[in-house]
Amino acid sequence: MYQDNYEDEEFAGNIDVVAGTYANIDDTEDGGMDDEEMLLQAQAGAQSIPEPVRKFLGHLHRNVLSSNVNDLAYNYETQFTRLSEKFFAKSAWPDPHYVAALVGDDGLFLTLYRELYYRHIYSRLHPSLETRFRSFENYCDLFNYILNSDGPIELELPNQWLWDIVDEFIYQFQSFCTHRMRVGKRTAEEIELLRDNQQVWSTYGVLNVLYSLIQKSNISQQLAAGQQGGDVVEAAGGFGARPLYKMLGYFSIVGLVRVHCMLGDYTLALQTLENIDLGNSRGLFTRVTACHVTVYYYVGFAYMMMGRYADATQAFAHILTFVMRTRHYHQRSHQFDTVNKKAEQMYALLAVAVSLSPTRVDELIHGHLREKYGDQQHRIQRGGEEAVEVLSDLFLYSCPKFIVPNPPNYDDLEAAAAAMEPQAFQLQVFLREARLQLVVPMLRSFLKLYTTMSLDQLAAVLEIDRAELRNQLMVYKQRCRQVRWTSGPDLLNGEPALATDLDFALQEDMIIIAESRVGRRYADWFIRNANKMQDLIANLETLQKSAATGAGSAKAEGAPADASTVEA
Amino acid sequence: MASTTSFARPSTRPDEIHSLLTGVERYNPQKIGLLEAYLAHQCANPDPATNHDLMANLALLKMYQFNPAMLDLDVVRRVLVKALISSSQGDFNLCLYLLSDDICKDASVAKLLVLRDYLEKAEFDKFWSEMYGDDDDEESVVDGIAGFDSGLRRLILAEVTSTYQTIQAKLVGTMVNLDEEAVLRLAKEHGWSVDAAGVISLPLRAENEAKATVISESVKFEHLTKLLSAANDM
Numbered sequence: 098m099y100q101d102n103y104e105d106e107e108f109a110g111n112i113d114v115v116a117g118t119y120a121n122i123d124d125t126e127d128g129g130m131d132d133e134e135m136l137l138q139a140q141a142g143a144q145s146i147p148e149p150v151r152k153f154l155g156h157l158h159r160n161v162l163s164s165n166v167n168d169l170a171y172n173y174e175t176q177f178t179r180l181s182e183k184f185f186a187k188s189a190w191p192d193p194h195y196v197a198a199l200v201g202d203d204g205l206f207l208t209l210y211r212e213l214y215y216r217h218i219y220s221r222l223h224p225s226l227e228t229r230f231r232s233f234e235n236y237c238d239l240f241n242y243i244l245n246s247d248g249p250i251e252l253e254l255p256n257q258w259l260w261d262i263v264d265e266f267i268y269q270f271q272s273f274c275t276h277r278m279r280v281g282k283r284t285a286e287e288i289e290l291l292r293d294n295q296q297v298w299s300t301y302g303v304l305n306v307l308y309s310l311i312q313k314s315n316i317s318q319q320l321a322a323g324q325q326g327g328d329v330v331e332a333a334g335g336f337g338a339r340p341l342y343k344m345l346g347y348f349s350i351v352g353l354v355r356v357h358c359m360l361g362d363y364t365l366a367l368q369t370l371e372n373i374d375l376g377n378s379r380g381l382f383t384r385v386t387a388c389h390v391t392v393y394y395y396v397g398f399a400y401m402m403m404g405r406y407a408d409a410t411q412a413f414a415h416i417l418t419f420v421m422r423t424r425h426y427h428q429r430s431h432q433f434d435t436v437n438k439k440a441e442q443m444y445a446l447l448a449v450a451v452s453l454s455p456t457r458v459d460e461l462i463h464g465h466l467r468e469k470y471g472d473q474q475h476r477i478q479r480g481g482e483e484a485v486e487v488l489s490d491l492f493l494y495s496c497p498k499f500i501v502p503n504p505p506n507y508d509d510l511e512a513a514a515a516a517m518e519p520q521a522f523q524l525q526v527f528l529r530e531a532r533l534q535l536v537v538p539m540l541r542s543f544l545k546l547y548t549t550m551s552l553d554q555l556a557a558v559l560e561i562d563r564a565e566l567r568n569q570l571m572v573y574k575q576r577c578r579q580v581r582w583t584s585g586p587d588l589l590n591g592e593p594a595l596a597t598d599l600d601f602a603l604q605e606d607m608i609i610i611a612e613s614r615v616g617r618r619y620a621d622w623f624i625r626n627a628n629k630m631q632d633l634i635a636n637l638e639t640l641q642k643s644a645a646t647g648a649g650s651a652k653a654e655g656a657p658a659d660a661s662t663v664e665a
Numbered sequence: 666m667a668s669t670t671s672f673a674r675p676s677t678r679p680d681e682i683h684s685l686l687t688g689v690e691r692y693n694p695q696k697i698g699l700l701e702a703y704l705a706h707q708c709a710n711p712d713p714a715t716n717h718d719l720m721a722n723l724a725l726l727k728m729y730q731f732n733p734a735m736l737d738l739d740v741v742r743r744v745l746v747k748a749l750i751s752s753s754q755g756d757f758n759l760c761l762y763l764l765s766d767d768i769c770k771d772a773s774v775a776k777l778l779v780l781r782d783y784l785e786k787a788e789f790d791k792f793w794s795e796m797y798g799d800d801d802d803e804e805s806v807v808d809g810i811a812g813f814d815s816g817l818r819r820l821i822l823a824e825v826t827s828t829y830q831t832i833q834a835k836l837v838g839t840m841v842n843l844d845e846e847a848v849l850r851l852a853k854e855h856g857w858s859v860d861a862a863g864v865i866s867l868p869l870r871a872e873n874e875a876k877a878t879v880i881s882e883s884v885k886f887e888h889l890t891k892l893l894s895a896a897n898d899m
Binding site for chain 1 (some may be wrong): 670672673689692719720723727730732733753754755758759761762763765766767782785786787788803824825826827829830831832833864872873874875876877878879881882884887888889892893895
């Protein structure tokens with residue numbers, strides 16, 4: 098029934114991102130052929146699809162029609178990945194035209210299929226400019242359909258899939274921005290195409306989609322109502338009450354955080370999360386591990402760029418602990434690679450944050466950090482140009498991909514090619530700050546050795562003159578005061594606090610040093626071990642039970658979403 | 666003391682600006698004028714406690730980022746000067762992240778970067794000589810910002826008072842670009858005692874106290890939830 102609807106809605110967008118036609122691209126890819134010929138070809142094409150894939154597509158189609166979320170989750174997370182591996186490791190999935198013949202031209206299904214189809218091309222092959230355009234067009238179709246229907250559409254998808262749609266949409270946007278900026282690598286025809294189609298993957302268009310999804314779902318109102326104990330159902334309204342809209346809205350908030358970070362707007366990134374309480378260990382963001390990890394990655398990164406190293410450290414340490422504890426849950430999940438890669442990057446960022454603003458972190462994390470980046474941390478501590486080099490390397494390895502929101506000037510390609518890449522610019526600004534911060538670990542290592550010390554003594558050790566040392570001490574002082582988040586959903590706010598264990602004051606030329614020590618953490622030790630003990634007993638009990646019931650199915654490795662309950 | 670960070674809404678921010686910042690109107694280039702006028706308002710206000718609205722100025726820079734054709738370098742300059750004398754040290758960099766390499770090459774902006782460097786490295790003497798040193802047109806970089814000098818002195822003094830317990834008046838003088846007499850007047854104003862040798866004793870605050878402490882652990886209730894629920898099961 099809704100297929101008809103779908104056709105009507107397709108181009109009636111009230112979102113600005115109209116992507117019906119493109120200059121310079123033939124609208125029909127197979128131009129010149131008549132309908133009958135095309136039909137024959139499509140049928141032949143459908144025949145060429147391997148049997149297991151054809152079966153899979155049939156199941157998938159049926160489950161989409163019936164919105165069978167549980168089965169879809171299996172189709173999507175397990176089967177799709179497996180089939181991609183087996184049949185399409187080095188090629189694209191079957192052409193959507195061929196698939197159309199299998200599913201009776203179901204428009205909505207084909208849009209969803211194309212989303213997977215393009216996503217697969219992006220992840221395994223090199224998408225051509227035209228593929229990038231087509232994929233954008235497909236996203237417009239999908240979002241127009243979801244956003245511009247009179248009532249909520251009859252479709253439910255698993256959270257993981259919804260997350261991946263939003264995540265991939267932003268990834269492709271970022272990829273396009275990078276692609277168009279490298280004018281030196283584009284052919285003349287490509288430049289023409291880019292020049293004539295500036296509405297494709299435009300920053301305003303992408304932001305518009307994300308904001309529209311947020312608005313349509315009333316997700317901000319829902320979250321606010323949840324926090325203030327209001328009526329969430331009432332706040333949700335007709336659209337927002339549906340899981341599809343609610344989750345798309347929610348994931349769009351996280352997506353916005355990412356886009357803001359890619360544009361260098363770190364305050365807006367954190368402001369965007371104002372209705373999401375990260376302290377809530379059952380928050381919606383924990384339902385999809387990739388989302389959970391993404392939120393923390395960008396929050397931590399934004400803090401780091403703001404010079405709030407203590408907050409950054411806390412964010413990274415928190416999520417890395419989570420990843421470590423739940424490792425065995427998502428080892429086999431299809432997000433494993435994504436999660437792992439982000440985790441690796443976060444270790445690098447944590448190494449930066451901890452080196453620049455030394456603090457204690459969880460022992461386990463500390464161990465891993467030493468193992469991976471002990472050498473780099475040591476080199477940062479020594480200061481100087483070498484430290485800056487290490488910082489640059491770690492930064493470039495682990496930072497998000499930055500973008501310029503506007504297309505380059507296609508009329509002056511030389512200048513466009515010579516322009517500094519946003520990556521380099523963000524690094525440069527970050528290093529301005531980080532260079533100053535290098536004083537902290539360096540001075541700290543000397544101050545730690547004394548309780549009082551004269552200015553001359555320290556100057557002699559450091560081989561610098563008194564005046565310079567005075568300045569450096571003031572810089573140290575200034576750098577050790579960071580705004581620190583205390584509590585609540587407002588991540589921007591906080592109190593200025595001392596972010597070091599080593600403080601000092603000057604009485605004219607005498608340095609009075611004060612070190613704060615951390616008392617032994619007995620309670621922490623007991624809680625940890627009590628929990629460990631409890632887990633052990635629980636494990637043994639399940640083992641005993643499953644042994645009793647014969648080869649009981651090992652349910653323990655169920656959905657990755659369960660992982661969130663382990664964290665506490 | 667007013668708000669402790671630059672991220673909270675200052676008391677002087679009008680409702681119109683506030684709703685602009687919290688909605689999607691922040692992307693509407695037609696609102697650039699509104700934000701520019703608000704910046705002019707901040708620049709005319711000499712009171713350091715209420716004359717800086719970082720979030721509004723960042724929104725303005727974002728407008729330029731999205732609409733390069735509307736870029737006004739003089740406005741960028743003034744946003745940066747405001748951030749330069751802000752008491753939150755991160756403000757300046759947060760502005761820079763929204764600019765581009767090209768903008769940073771502008772003479773005034775480049776000059777501000779140099780000034781900022783001196784300030785951040787606590788090389789105040791160099792800062793002042795760069796600022797008011799050789800020729801007269803230097804002043805233009807901070808033109809049109811009410812209370813620039815006093816804002817800056819306030820900033821430097823805040824750093825001095827959190828680092829030193831006692832300090833030579835002469836040294837303070839070079840830091841804030843005042844002669845010794847003026848520093849003594851300043852000390853009197855703040856109620857600092859000065860001894861015969863010209864050494865100022867600054868009041869002890871948390872920042873310059875340098876007291877060793879032992880951090881004891883605090884157990885939050887959430888940490889106990891697992892234990893308690895297990896205890897409940899038994």
